[in-house]
Amino acid sequence: MKILICIKQVPDMESKFKVDSEGIWYDRADLAWRMNEYDEYAVEQAIRLKEQVKEADLTVLCIGPGQVTETIKKALAMGCDRGVHIADADSYKKEPIEIAAMIAGFAQDKNFDIIFTGMQSQDRGSAQVGVMVAELLGIPAVTTIVDFLYENGTIQVKRELEGGSKAVVTTGTPVLLTCQLGLNTPRYPTLPNIMKAKKKELLTVEGSTGDISRMQATAACYFPEKKGGGLVLEGDVAELADKLIQILKEKTSILA
Amino acid sequence: MKMLLVAEFREGKLRSEYMQLIAFAQQQQADSAMFLVGSPDALPHFAGNLYLADVHKYGEYNPSVHKQLLLDVIAREQPAQIVFMHSSYGWDLAPRLAVALKAAQISEVIAVDADGLPVIPVCNAKLRRKIKATTAQKIITIQAGAFSLEEEPAATPTVVAVDTDVSGKVQCTGYEAAKIEGVDLGKADVIVSAGRGVGKPENVAMVQALAKALGGEYGASRPVVDAGWLDHNRQVGTTGSTVAPKLYVACGISGAIQHLAGMKKSDFIVAVNTDKDAPIAEVAHVLVVADVKQFLPVLTEKLSAG
Numbered sequence: 335m336k337i338l339i340c341i342k343q344v345p346d347m348e349s350k351f352k353v354d355s356e357g358i359w360y361d362r363a364d365l366a367w368r369m370n371e372y373d374e375y376a377v378e379q380a381i382r383l384k385e386q387v388k389e390a391d392l393t394v395l396c397i398g399p400g401q402v403t404e405t406i407k408k409a410l411a412m413g414c415d416r417g418v419h420i421a422d423a424d425s426y427k428k429e430p431i432e433i434a435a436m437i438a439g440f441a442q443d444k445n446f447d448i449i450f451t452g453m454q455s456q457d458r459g460s461a462q463v464g465v466m467v468a469e470l471l472g473i474p475a476v477t478t479i480v481d482f483l484y485e486n487g488t489i490q491v492k493r494e495l496e497g498g499s500k501a502v503v504t505t506g507t508p509v510l511l512t513c514q515l516g517l518n519t520p521r522y523p524t525l526p527n528i529m530k531a532k533k534k535e536l537l538t539v540e541g542s543t544g545d546i547s548r549m550q551a552t553a554a555c556y557f558p559e560k561k562g563g564g565l566v567l568e569g570d571v572a573e574l575a576d577k578l579i580q581i582l583k584e585k586t587s588i589l590a
Numbered sequence: 591m592k593m594l595l596v597a598e599f600r601e602g603k604l605r606s607e608y609m610q611l612i613a614f615a616q617q618q619q620a621d622s623a624m625f626l627v628g629s630p631d632a633l634p635h636f637a638g639n640l641y642l643a644d645v646h647k648y649g650e651y652n653p654s655v656h657k658q659l660l661l662d663v664i665a666r667e668q669p670a671q672i673v674f675m676h677s678s679y680g681w682d683l684a685p686r687l688a689v690a691l692k693a694a695q696i697s698e699v700i701a702v703d704a705d706g707l708p709v710i711p712v713c714n715a716k717l718r719r720k721i722k723a724t725t726a727q728k729i730i731t732i733q734a735g736a737f738s739l740e741e742e743p744a745a746t747p748t749v750v751a752v753d754t755d756v757s758g759k760v761q762c763t764g765y766e767a768a769k770i771e772g773v774d775l776g777k778a779d780v781i782v783s784a785g786r787g788v789g790k791p792e793n794v795a796m797v798q799a800l801a802k803a804l805g806g807e808y809g810a811s812r813p814v815v816d817a818g819w820l821d822h823n824r825q826v827g828t829t830g831s832t833v834a835p836k837l838y839v840a841c842g843i844s845g846a847i848q849h850l851a852g853m854k855k856s857d858f859i860v861a862v863n864t865d866k867d868a869p870i871a872e873v874a875h876v877l878v879v880a881d882v883k884q885f886l887p888v889l890t891e892k893l894s895a896g
Contacts (some may be wrong), residue, residue: 347714347844360717376746430695431688454681457713460697462674465685474654474759477682493651495600495678496734496769498822498829501651505760516816549694553707553720564871568879575889578860579896581876586858588780588804588837589893 335390335507339414340437340467341373343398343405344457358552359426360457369405372452374520375513380450381413382518386484391415393446395509397436399423404453410531411523417534420541428543430458434466435546440539442471446508448489453478453512453521461512470508475510476503480517568588593620594669595636596660596681599628600646601765607675608634613737614673614730618702624747625663627656633747640747641667643754651679657686658756664691669727676731684729694723700736715847715869734828735851773807773823775831780806780839783826783853784814787842787863787882791819796886797841803893804837811843827852842882845870862886868889 345351345365352361369377377394384390394414396402399422406417420436422428428436441449451464461477468475480500481492487507492500494514523531565581567574583589593615597608606622615622623639627648633640641663649653660683664672672687674680676698688695699708700718707720708730775781782801784794794814801808810820812827826833828848838856842847845861847866853859854873861874862882871877878885 340648347716350867351713351716353717359721360713391656392829407615430685434689454886459712460695461681462685462688462695462697465682466689469686469689475682475686476760478678492766494829495680495765496828498768498825499601501678501762502764502766503651503760509760515812519818549692550696550721550723555712555717555719557716558711558718558872560872564874564877566866566871566879571880571885571888572892574878574880574885575892578876578878578889579892582837582858582860585875586837589896 335387336445336446337380337383337390337392338441338444338449339373339376339392339394339409340449340451340453340464341394341409342370342452343394343396343402343579344370344455353468353555353557355572358428358555360436360555362426364506365477367401367405369408370452370455372454372456372513372515374580375515375517376450376452377409377412378518378520379513381521383484384413393418395420395421395437395440397433398425403536404572407531408523410534410536411528412521413527415534417536419536419538421538422541429459429550430462431466431546432543432551434463434470435543436541437463437467438470439544441467441543448507449510451510451512453514464510464512471510473508474505475512476505477512478514479511480514482511483515501550591618591620591671592667592669593618593622593671593673594664594667596672596674596680596683597624597626597628598675598677599626599632599636600650600679604628604632607677607734608636609739609742610732610734610737612636612743613739614732615704617737620671623667623669625660627659630638632748633749635743635745636747637743637745638747640749641752642749643752649758649762652758653683653760654758655685655754655756656683657690658754659752660687661690662754663752670862671728671730674729674731676733680731684731688729691727691729692725693727693729694725696721696723697728697731698733699730699767700733711847714844716867724839730789733847749766749806769822775807775809775824775826778807778833778835780804780837781809781826781833781835781842782806782839782841783809783811783842784820784841785811786813787844788814789842791817792818793883796883796890800839800841800886800890803890804839806835806837809833811849812846814820839876840870843870845866
């Protein structure tokens with residue numbers, strides 16, 4: 335079984351963001367980078383599937399500048415077999431359809447049985463790329479999975495729906511699945527596996543968006559206006575606690 | 591401008607979110623039609639053409655079939671914008687149309703500016719982007735709760751039945767109900783919720799202790815539930831409980847949109863967070879800038895003593 339996992343490197347969302355000089359995205363300097371959280375579930379599910387079926391080959395793919403190889407290495411240390419880095423220093427300017435075209439361009443002649451992606455990225459959050467890859471490849475896609483079962487070539491997943499209920503969906507292969515938080519518990523790479531990962535194949539290739547042209551552009555990227563109103567309390571914790579208790583007594587009926 | 595609004599039908603019911611689509615269209619002064627894979631027994635209150643495909647024939651989740659039904663309607667209507675909810679139905683179907691139509695897709699629109707440019711949140715809602723699409727046709731998904739009608743419309747649609755002979759490769763075989771037994775957060779006057787900022791599972795006890803001192807229940811944000819620190823019946827947000835207590839205390843919760851949607855109607859909101867820029871600050875009446883692990887035990891002790 336051939337499996338492709340598409341991952342993205344994103345900044346830690348707790349970072350202090352600044353808008354870049356072009357005013358179209360965040361400034362990439364001085365940020366801590368990590369694997370997109372949704373993609374960690376995708377990587378983990380692929381590894382669990384390999385542990386179940388034994389015969390499987392896991393390719394992990396990431397698009398971006400050279401620094402994204404660090405994130406690919408994490409996926410290799412978790413248990414993926416080989417890494418592919420599509421080199422593109424300007425990937426952060428690309429729209430979902432362009433990213434999808436690059437992935438589909440890589441995948442189209444490789445007959446992957448299953449493609450796992452995160453359901454969205456933490457920074458752009460469009461939730462478009464995975465589905466678009468499937469559409470470009472002409473294979474089915476099921477989004478937002480929180481449960482995955484593979485048996486005799488049949489796949490049963492559960493899709494997370496608003497309000498907390500789930501839809502049970504069955505499909506065969508090939509298929510693309512976009513993974514939601516909570517699908518599994520992503521493992522931490524162990525030291526021996528981090529060492530082993532250093533010997534795994536990690537190819538850097540050129541990407542192409544093929545005949546897909548850009549359909550949209552960012553007109554502006556900015557911080558939302560602070561609505562204000564809220565009181566900000568800072569200082570010593572004991573004083574903060576006293577202040578807050580006073581406010582709760584004045585503004586709510588809870589401590590009355 | 592012509593818009594096609596895509597309504598949703600699930601577990602045998604019309605989803606009331608279609609009214610948000612109407613609100614969006616009205617705000618843009620669009621001339622709109624609606625599309626629904628649903629039932630003639632549960633029609634939306636909508637004044638205009640409703641292209642209706644039979645849900646018994648085409649299923650509630652059957653993406654490639656719904657896509658084809660929509661493409662046929664789009665060919666007839668030639669809308670400038672095709673509008674979905676940014677929902678498990680919308681974000682699944684919209685990109686399929688974007689690829690088929692070679693149209694720009696703009697996800698999770700929260701507003702449209704004076705120049706008609708859609709505004710979307712990025713980076714966990716810390717930043718905003720305005721998008722300029724260069725294609726004549728656009729696919730839009732709108733954030734739940736961003737657009738609303740003052741009152742429920744009373745209109746009846748003109749139903750136009752639509753069909754296709756395309757079949758799909760995935761099959762929705764049923765639904766699994768949400769597990770919310772055991773605790774009803776919706777009834778609590780005080781909810782103290784734990785977020786990722788509590789650090790580790792042992793620290794959840796601090797949140798529980800504060801909830802007890804305030805005579806309330808404890809809840810959680812999604813990451814805490816996903817990590818298995820608390821059960822799903824404690825989750826506040828779009829995929830958990832929607833609550834509006836007299837007091838909501840968010841401990842180490844950054845405030846993802848899905849969480850805010852589940853608690854922002856609370857009477858009084860206190861956030862405890864080390865990050866002053868966290869989106870939770872947008873809805874909090876009081877933001878205590880402090881580490882949950884240091885602040886909560888002190889607050890709980892003072893409350894218990896007082």
